[in-house]
Amino acid sequence: MSESNTTEDRLRLLIERIERLEEEKRGISQDISDVYAEAKAVGYxxxxxxxxxxxxxxxxxxxxxxxxxxxxxxxxxxxx
Amino acid sequence: MSESNTTEDRLRLLIERIERLEEEKRGISQDISDVYAEAKAVGYxxxxxxxxxxxxxxxxxxxxxxxxxxxxxxxxxxxx
Amino acid sequence: MSESNTTEDRLRLLIERIERLEEEKRGISQDISDVYAEAKAVGYxxxxxxxxxxxxxxxxxxxxxxxxxxxxxxxxxxxx
Amino acid sequence: MSESNTTEDRLRLLIERIERLEEEKRGISQDISDVYAEAKAVGYxxxxxxxxxxxxxxxxxxxxxxxxxxxxxxxxxxxx
Structure with a gap:
């Protein structure tokens, strides 16, 4: 593999790691909203x-x- | 003036109005920070x-x- | 005027200055929204x-x- | 268990679920910062x-x- 490809792959891998983490973070933010919605539904x-x-x-x-x-x-x- | 210039001028005028307002807003944010700094300096x-x-x-x-x-x-x- | 009152007045004056500045800042934020709304209305x-x-x-x-x-x-x- | 205790427990459980999720979210935000720091360290x-x-x-x-x-x-x- 050429040096250029290695560099491109490295950037892509870093970006993809960030995207997976951002996705997880959005999931957890949604979970937090869900717990608050549940709390609200029972009167809190x-x-x-x-x-x-x-x-x-x-x-x-x-x-x-x-x-x-x-x-x-x-x-x-x-x-x- | 050509129609194109009129459109460009309109966009420019809108952008410049926003920039002046953003500038004012940053000024006021700075004033607020200054009052808090003054308050902190006298012990609040x-x-x-x-x-x-x-x-x-x-x-x-x-x-x-x-x-x-x-x-x-x-x-x-x-x-x- | 007692010392306590002076201190209370000083706090009140600082808080009121902040409130006036926050009010101005909200006004400018509203002005910015208005310019964007105007720009949107003409197609930007x-x-x-x-x-x-x-x-x-x-x-x-x-x-x-x-x-x-x-x-x-x-x-x-x-x-x- | 008295009714009051049940209600208190329910509130506590909801709060604790939120705290665990907030903790996880902070962990992921830290992981994201770490990936960006790693990327910066290799020149991105x-x-x-x-x-x-x-x-x-x-x-x-x-x-x-x-x-x-x-x-x-x-x-x-x-x-x-």
Whole structure:
């Protein structure tokens, strides 16, 4: 095989690996949407679930500190 | 002026209007970053400020309802 | 005025400046959408216009180099 | 098991399914970054590769039509 073909093959292989991974990623994004749709169908609030997922990713101490600052700022601005 | 030129001019004018607006938009995004940088410099928590800006855009009743559901879900999952 | 009030006012002023800027930014985003809608109404392809806006932001030499590499990769992958 | 516990468990299970999927998705995003890093390391242009991945997702006839319109607009605006 000529050098040029080898280079072309290498590019093609890299592109195809990316395409397979992008395909998988779209599949998982669809699965996530499906779980949220299922949750919504049984009465859960999807927007709040997304807040909860975000909060659970935080370290407990960071989350508590952030909650405290949010409350302080809400009070400062008269937001109840 | 030929018809072709008129069409080309129309496209050019539309593109240039978009470019001016995009430029303005980038300027405002920069201004927003500058205010947050100023806030940070005097000790405010930028992440929390963004939460507050979002909360203030909500209708008060929607915000209170959402807070209540967030608390319910946090309790259900043992998140304090 | 008490020190606490001064601090609260400062936070409020910062938040209000951000809100005004965010409002302006939303207005400009809407203006951009309106120009694209106007262009579409007279027959232009909005997707291609966005490509053109992006190309015009690049330095001419960068744009030409990129075009050349795109062509090379397209040829390598048999994409005409 | 009380009804309340069942509801809490259901919410927890839904949240945990989402968290596992989000974790998988982050893993795949990392894999994609790794392939691009590998491609860059052997001399490929990552930005152009992303253009190519986008072009290959289009139907060939759509891609050819779009290329043609891009060329027309470039000519109209004197972009070579």
């Amino acid at each position: 609030d999807v927007k709040v679930m997304k807040v909860i997922v975000k909060l659970r990713r935080m370290q407990p101490e960071d989350r508590r500190e952030m909650d405290m600052i949010v409350d302080t700022y809400k009070n400062a601005l008269g937001l109840d | 928590d930028v992440k929390v400020m963004k939460v507050i800006v979002k909360l203030r855009r909500m209708q008060p009743e929607d915000r209170r309802e959402m807070d209540m559901i967030v608390d319910t879900y946090k309790n259900a999952l043992g998140l304090d | 392809d909005v997707k291609v216009m966005k490509v053109i806006v992006k190309l015009r932001r690049m330095q001419p030499e960068d744009r030409r180099e990129m075009d050349m590499i795109v062509d090379t990769y397209k040829n390598a992958l048999g994409l005409d | 242009d990552v930005k152009v590769m992303k253009v190519i991945v986008k072009l290959r997702r289009m139907q060939p006839e759509d891609r050819r039509e779009m290329d043609m319109i891009v060329d027309t607009y470039k000519n109209a605006l004197g972009l070579d």
